[in-house]
Amino acid sequence: MSVVKTADAPSVDAGGQAGFTVTISNAPGTSTATGLSLTDPLPTEAGTALNWSIDPASPNASTFVISGGSLQLLNNGAVSLASGSSLVVHVVATTVPTASPLTVPLVNTATITVPNVPPVPPATATENVLSPDVTVTKTADAPSVVAGATAGFTVTVTNTGPGTANGVTFSDPLPTLGNGNVWSIASQTTPGAFSISGGQLVLSPTTLATGATLSVHITGTTTAADLTLVNTVTVSATNEAPPSRTSTRLRPSSSPCSHRRCRSPRRRTPRASTPADRPGTPSPSPTPPGPARQPGCR
Structure with missing residues (x-):
């Protein structure tokens, strides 16, 4: 037997x-x-x-x-x-x-x-x-940009696990640029894998072998306003345990100057003083107005 x-x-x-x-x-x-x-x-x-x-x-x-x-x-x-x-x-x-x-x-x-x-x-x-282990990273092209210039993000999806990841997708609502400006795809490692629809960066469901990577670079023109672009992406696979997350903040300046440098100095209001208050003392001359603020600064 x-x-x-x-x-x-x-x-x-x-x-x-x-x-x-x-x-x-x-x-x-x-x-x-x-x-x-x-x-x-x-x-x-x-x-x-x-x-x-x-x-x-x-x-x-x-x-x-x-x-x-x-x-x-x-x-x-x-x-x-x-x-x-x-x-x-x-x-x-x-x-x-x-x-x-x-x-x-x-x-x-x-x-x-x-x-x-x-x-x-x-x-x-x-x-x-x-099991697969799908990770996602998002990096800004620069920590900040001058308002009206181009901002950009790069998203990289990687399977670091020993198993193939099936049905890999992610959710990436893109931040509003203002003035009707829109984001566009500048480049991607796999043509057609990524697209932008309804204000979101979309990854079509795909299979990602162990060690494989997908990457996309998106850009958009900012507006002349002080704002912070917060972009968060969440990735998952149908045969993976928990999803991964990352976020990046990009703060464009509202003008070419520095707020701290071009802020107008604070003016003090003089204390009232009249001849009635101080006999024999002439009234003080009016305080000249301070320098005007530069446009676009606070």
Whole structure:
């Protein structure tokens, strides 16, 4: 008697299907095995129970059952297997993404017992679940720009995890420029991946292999107003755990001068003084007005 366990693949991307095949055999030229039983606790993923099921296309699907998270023979302990015969079953489950660890091994061990037969070595197989880790960075072209000049941001999306990221998208509402000015895409690493629609920078759902990067550079003309451009982007993948976020602030000056340098000096109001208050003292000359403020300064 022997039992063999094989994994469908060495690894599977999170959200994909993992599977194992169990083959129980009775070698030719031996007597019929009676009272056969199978013990096969199906693996969890980092403590999360997976919904294992028997593949109906398995050669002997009706001979097996899953009960209490374990694969068993339908009549466990009362199954007979003739000489030269085998029982084969394939079990599958949809995996889930994890944030930590990003690689989770599914270890599956099957054990059979037959009365009056020497112990049969158990069979073990492993399939790793690989989760993606999609990150996003946003950088401004410069810490500040002169009002009326061009502002810009670069967005970079990277998959740093061991698994392929599926359905990668992000939300990036672009800040208002004013005066009807609009943002435009200056360049992107993958033509057509990014677009601007309804005031948002959009990434079409895409697949991002491990280590792969997508990048886009957007620009827009600012207006002659003191404002802060706050731009926040949130990225996610359909087979990833939590999304990533980043934000960048860009503060254009409202004029070419510095507020602190060109601010008018504060004038003090002179204390009232009249001859009635101070006999024999002449009235003070009026205080000349201070310098006028430069246009565009506060």
